[in-house]
Amino acid sequence: xxxxxxxxxxxxxxxxxxxxxxxxxxxxxxxxxxxxxxxxxxxxxxxxxxxxxxxxxxxxxxxxxxxxxxxxxxxxxxxxxxxxxxxxxxxxxxxxxxxxxxxxxxxxxxxxxxxxxxxxxxxxxxxxxxxxxxxxxxxxxxxxxxxxxxxxx
Numbered sequence: 001x002x003x004x005x006x007x008x009x010x011x012x013x014x015x016x017x018x019x020x021x022x023x024x025x026x027x028x029x030x031x032x033x034x035x036x037x038x039x040x041x042x043x044x045x046x047x048x049x050x051x052x053x054x055x056x057x058x059x060x061x062x063x064x065x066x067x068x069x070x071x072x073x074x075x076x077x078x079x080x081x082x083x084x085x086x087x088x089x090x091x092x093x094x095x096x097x098x099x100x101x102x103x104x105x106x107x108x109x110x111x112x113x114x115x116x117x118x119x120x121x122x123x124x125x126x127x128x129x130x131x132x133x134x135x136x137x138x139x140x141x142x143x144x145x146x147x148x149x150x151x152x153x
Contacts, residue, residue, distance in 0.1 A: 010043050019054070020122045021100055022047050027060070035144045036137070038063035045129075045149060055078070083109060086102035090138035091115055116143065127151045 027043035043060035060068045078084065083093035091108035098104045104122075108116035116135035122128070129149040137143050 019049070020057050020126050021104075021129065022049055022054070026145040026152050028148045033144075033146045036141050040068065041065065043068065043147075044152075048103070074142035079104065111140075 019059060022042075024045070025045040027040065027045070029042075031038055038091065040063055041054060041061040045056060045058050046058045047054055058123045059066060060116045062068055067128045079096045079098040080097060081097045083095050086092060086094045086108070089108070092112075095107040095109070096104060097106075101122075102117065103121045106116075106118040107114055107121070108118070114135070115137075116133055120129065120131050124129075126135060127150065129151070131145075131147040131149070133145045133147075135143050
């Protein structure tokens with residue numbers, strides 16, 4: 001389920017219209033790894049801009065064959081490096097920080113303690129997005145997920 005909470009549901013993010021992250025992305029299961037697993041059966045992430053905000057919608061089928069519920073996360077997010085409340089997740093807050101046009105980082109905290117750190121990176125050609133998450137899940141298990149997404153044309 002950690003794969004879902006990385007970019008869960010609908011997300012609003014302050015950014016520009018020409019951001020490299022915008023578009024529709026298909027999870028490439030052959031190039032992805034999930035520890036602990038199991039991985040989802042399929043996942044599509046659509047990121048679009050509406051004015052200064054992004055909308056990111058995660059859809060697909062989870063490991064048990066159920067549709068991923070896009071209503072799990074409805075978050076207002078700003079790349080300001082500050083903790084923001086994160087409802088419907090295994091953590092309390094998220095901090096989003098843009099590193100470059102190709103990369104941003106997210107820190108997830110539970111009770112003020114960092115539990116997950118995520119890096120989202122776009123390849124130089126803009127065709128691959130890699131989301132790497134390390135930390136501990138709600139059950140205390142170590143997490144190391146690498147999600148490779150291919151841009152849908």
